[in-house]
Amino acid sequence: MNLRALAARAVFEVLEKGVSLSVALPEQQKHLASGKDKALLAELCYGVMRHLPQLEKRIGDCLSKPLKGKQRIVHQLLIVGCYQLYFTRIPGHAAISETAEACRQLKFEGMVKVVNGVLRNIQRQELPLSTDSDTLKYNTPAWLIKRLKEAYPENWQQVIIHSHERPPMWLRNNRLSQTRDEYLARLQAADIDAGAGESPDAILLASPKDVSLLPGFHLGAASVQDGAAQWAATLLAPQANELILDACAAPGGKSCHLLELAPDIKLVAVDFDAKRLERVQQNLERLSLTAELIHGDAANIDSWWRGDKFDRILLDAPCSATGVIRRHPDIKWLRKSQDIEELAALQQQILDHCWQWLKPGGTLLYATCSILPQENKQQIQAFMARTPDAKLDTLARQAPGDIGWQIVPGQENMDGFYYARLHKATL
Ligand SMILES: C[S@@+](CC[C@H](N)C(=O)[O-])C[C@H]1O[C@@H](n2cnc3c(N)ncnc32)[C@H](O)[C@@H]1O
Incomplete structure (x- = not known):
């Protein structure tokens, strides 16, 4: 046709x-x-x-x-x-x-x-x-412009403009295959222009390439993952032999990175969506990694887990995905304003429940690819207020005085993302 x-x-x-x-x-x-x-x-x-x-x-x-x-x-x-x-x-x-x-x-x-x-x-x-209205000028629905104006009164236009740029292609070097410098050299030998990003395994390509052209891609030498998403595993900092939960794991990019950083962990990767969970398996296989995959609800861990509490939990929560509009511009038309409050309620439920399954002394990293405060800093602020045994870290790269690290689209070429790292007190 x-x-x-x-x-x-x-x-x-x-x-x-x-x-x-x-x-x-x-x-x-x-x-x-x-x-x-x-x-x-x-x-x-x-x-x-x-x-x-x-x-x-x-x-x-x-x-x-x-x-x-x-x-x-x-x-x-x-x-x-x-x-x-x-x-x-x-x-x-x-x-x-x-x-x-x-x-x-x-x-x-x-x-x-x-x-x-x-x-x-x-x-x-x-x-x-x-360009007669903001919606026409910025090609963005009025409800989202309103929320972005509230959240970013000084730079909302920039946030929207960056959300409409064509996104760059990022790779994550598989440190179990070679060092990042070695992979950069392999890329150079293949005539692919690339440079190192800020997070330890990140590589930014000068222009997007079909993965079939990337040296050793099918053997697991590297993966495609935005620079912002690559901070998750580094910030959670898995340690050998720990029991770790990736509570919303599919399609598995962050699960794989956790295992590349610490192959000796026991990783439990859970997702609500069985079809998407298949993609976690495919990604693990390409990289020759193993995890226990569970089709389950992160807001009801008791129904599928009989083991110990977790040393660390990655909660990459379901969210509005407003930070990745540059990669998925259909989000602007699929999301509705009322979704934000519904998502925030779901995130709260999953966060509170996961907390119950974190060991005293354990670490939980809360992440979203949203740029809206209702899903991010307001979510964490409210969590801190109702959770006496939680302590919030100040992350090295977050804005002074902020609650968690909000990355806006285009910042250092990254997608919009949010991170908050929480520690559970030992009693
Ligand atoms: C942002 S995506 C996760 C991306 C993934 N961490 C990665 O790096 O590839 C959010 C995931 O949460 C899953 N999800 C939504 N609600 C859930 C729930 N109640 N329990 C477990 N997973 C859930 C969705 O199916 C979706 O795959």
Whole structure:
């Protein structure tokens, strides 16, 4: 099927059915043979998610009445067409004819003229995209702008701008295979430009590369993981022979890093989602690591664990993922304002329960890929107020006087992330 039709279908799945793009896109990419076409399909879908309000406005202004019901797929196709005209170097005539052909293939023969007409108008008029409201200017829903203004009164615009940049590719050197310097040398020998990041195993590539081009990737020499996420294992600092819980483990990036840092730990990796837990197993296998995998609820450990309390717990909690919008721009449209309070309540429940399963003297690292204080510093502040046996660490890189370490998107090229390290008093 025509690539634009596949793009419209993927966009439809996200916007009309609430499916995440990381699920919807591969479903459509299956229909394409060449890597180049798959990459173009991804570019169109990700681009649409980044610029959605402006594209919607432009299309809305060109239609005499909105397309509803079954015709929504044609609306999404118009959005894909409009994106090509404004944001790609595809010649306008090719973008329009391919998009019109997609309309035919989607079995809306009767609307081919409309698609042609609207896109030709847009091409002819050459109007700039509207920036009449903050939502249009920043391509971000009003509720999220409001929350970001409250959280970052001085730099909310920067936070949003960095959330729309194309993210760099980070690698985590597998220190069980070679030192970071050795892997940097292997990359250089393969003509891949890269440098060391701040955390001990992090490597930042000058430009993204297909993993098949990375030396020894399939043998486990390195993994793809953002620089911010790589701080988790380092901050938890696992020690030989300890019993450690990764309470929300899938797809397993941080579990694997913990084992690379301390192969002699006993790691219990738990996730609520059985399908995602399979990915933990695959990641462990590629790196020749082992952990005990459990499909279970981190808010009900008693139901699946009969062993000792844990020396250390990593709680990489389910969250709004507002720190990783640059990697997953569909988050802007899948999340709703009320989700934040619901997520904060879930995080609180999991945090309180995990605390019960931490040994006195043990350490719990709370992490999210959120940039909203309700899920981060307010969460930890409230936890400290109700938990007399908890002591909060000051992390070396956190802002003076802050509660935990809030990383904002783009800071040192990293994703937005949050860390708070808690110690349990010995009684
Ligand atoms: C942020 S992701 C974890 C990422 C993972 N730590 C990594 O580095 O690859 C959050 C995970 O929490 C899981 N989750 C959500 N609620 C849970 C619960 N009550 N118990 C266990 N896992 C849960 C989700 O399925 C999701 O895989």
